[in-house]
Amino acid sequence: MGILDLFNSKPAPARFATMMTVAARRRGETQPIRFDAEAFSLTIGTDDTRVLYLHNVYTDYCQAGKGERAKVIDVCLAAASQPPKPATFAQCRQSLLPILRRRAMSEVLRLTQLADNDSEHNARAMLPFSEDAVLMLGYDTEHAVEPLAASDLKAWGVSAEECLAAALDNLRDRSVCNFDEALPGVFLSAWNDTYDSSRLLFPDIVHQLNLGADPVMMMPTRSRLIASSANNIAGMLAMVDLAQRCADQEGRQVSALMYRSDS
Structure with missing residues (x-):
């Protein structure tokens, strides 16, 4: 352990991978664990x-306080270490939710799988959405979204x-309008359940904010949906600034x- 670790400073990526490996062993993981520095990943087994x-x-981790x-x-x-998904669609249906993800992330994963000759087994189920985002399907569990x-x-x-139709129905059931006015004319989602960005798929929710006939939205991170009006120039400028701050501070763009x- 280096002197910087004693003061809880930001650990180097390789050091953090070692910390994760040690923690996995303490939880009882017995399979081989291999660190890939280029992908910044651990392959288990x-x-x-299991990547x-x-x-x-x-x-x-770097943003968390010492006690967290x-x-x-x-x-x-x-x-x-979640158990495998159920074997049938009927068993999974109620746990499906739509997730919007950065297109670059999916492309990196796709190219990695092609390099590993594993594109057929692990290729993500996805639909095109925008120039820099894709629409995927998530299986929601207690600890993670797979x-x-x-x-x-x-x-x-x-x-x-x-699957998407079922996922949209499930998210709709938990999507009563929930925004805070972060700045005059600029509203920030307050669901805080990691599906905030996915509510972009329900524009009628944003219309409930009474922004007028031309609302606009941004989803800078998975946990943030921002809304304003195209008729509010100052609001849109503030919206862009807020989106940038969310992306810089939270990750998961x-x-x-x-x-x-x-x-």
């Missing part, structure tokens, strides 16, 4: 199906559209674009 990408947990850092690691490892793979849908015998509803 020998079949390369733990460390970017987000590393950001959370161990919990950040524990929550991440609990999510990584994106569905194309192989999951194939095994269930359902289409991405059918989704989109840098501003969206307008066609409805």
Whole structure:
């Protein structure tokens, strides 16, 4: 342990990977664990199906207070040790939710899988959404959201559209309008359940803010949906500044674009 670690400074990525490995061993993990510095990930086991990408947990750890850092690691490892998904669509249906993700992330994952000759097994089930974001399907559990793979849908015998319809129904049930006015004419989502950005799929919720006939939205991170009016220039400028601050501080960026509803 270096002197900087004694003062809880930001650990180097390789050091953090070692900390995660030690914590996994303490939780009882007995499989081989391999650190990939370039991908900043841990591969657990020998079949390369359990890959733990460390970017987000590393950001959370560095931002957490001294008393919360161990919990950040524990929550991440609990999510990584989730049991397998149920075998049928009917069993998973009530736990499906739509997730919007950064297109760059999905492209990196796709290219990594192609390099590993594993594109068929782990390719994510996704639909195009915008220039810098994709629409995916998540299986929601107590500790994590697991994106569905194309192989999951194939095994269930359902289409991405059918799964998406179920996912939208599930999110709609937990989406009563919930915004705070962060700045004059600028509203910030307050669900705080990691699906805030996904409510962009429900423009009628934003219309309930009475922004006028031309509301605009941004989803800078997974946990933030920001709304203002295209007729409010000052509001839109403030909206962009707020989106940038959210992206810088929180990580888990989704989109840098501003969206307008066609409805």
